[in-house]
Amino acid sequence: MDLLPFTPEHAAAVAGWPASPEEVLLWCGRREFPVTGETVAGWQEDPEVHGYVLVGDGTLLGYGEVWTDAEEDEAELARVVVAPPARGRGVGRALVRALLDRARGAGFDDVFLRVHPDNAVALRCYEGAGFVRVDPDEAAGWNAVQPVAYVWLTWPVRVTGTP
DSSP states (O other): OEEEEOOGGGHHHHHTSOOSHHHHHHHHSOOOSSOOHHHHHHGGGSTTEEEEEEEETTEEEEEEEEEEETTTTEEEEEEEEEOGGGTTTTHHHHHHHHHHHHHHHTTOOEEEEEEOTTOHHHHHHHHHTTOEEOOHHHHHHHHTTSSSOOEEEEOOOOTTSOO
16 A cells, blocks of 8 residues: 555545445534535645545545644644545554655654544554554643544553654
8 A cells, every 4th residue: 555645636535435424523523514526626725734545556545634733843644534445444553654655754743643542443443553542631721722522542642752
């Protein structure tokens, strides 16, 4: 599997993966259903958003973003989604690890994720990839300005740089 930069040609396929309004909400927090390719492509207009696709054997398997914040010296993995036919096969975990490698390779040691509290599948994926929950007080502070009380996770940086 290869992690490649997102291009506008990927937008319609990625936008079509969520099958319900509930899936859209859990994936990207939007109430728009279906999500349009224009919406997905438009996310790339933000210079701090770096979209990627995971491809295996010429098939689009997943999509995710690395949001960078140079001022805070941190990155956030966001809008991670796996194509329906590829779900349940470890693709999400591979995608998260590949996005983490991009964030760390760009010099960010502090890498975070936020998960909708009702998205148990994504939470298992992220924890399975090695992310751990942030301190509850820190999460509460971050959630003060959020539309829901997200579950916040971080990459556990150790002295050796590995979990």
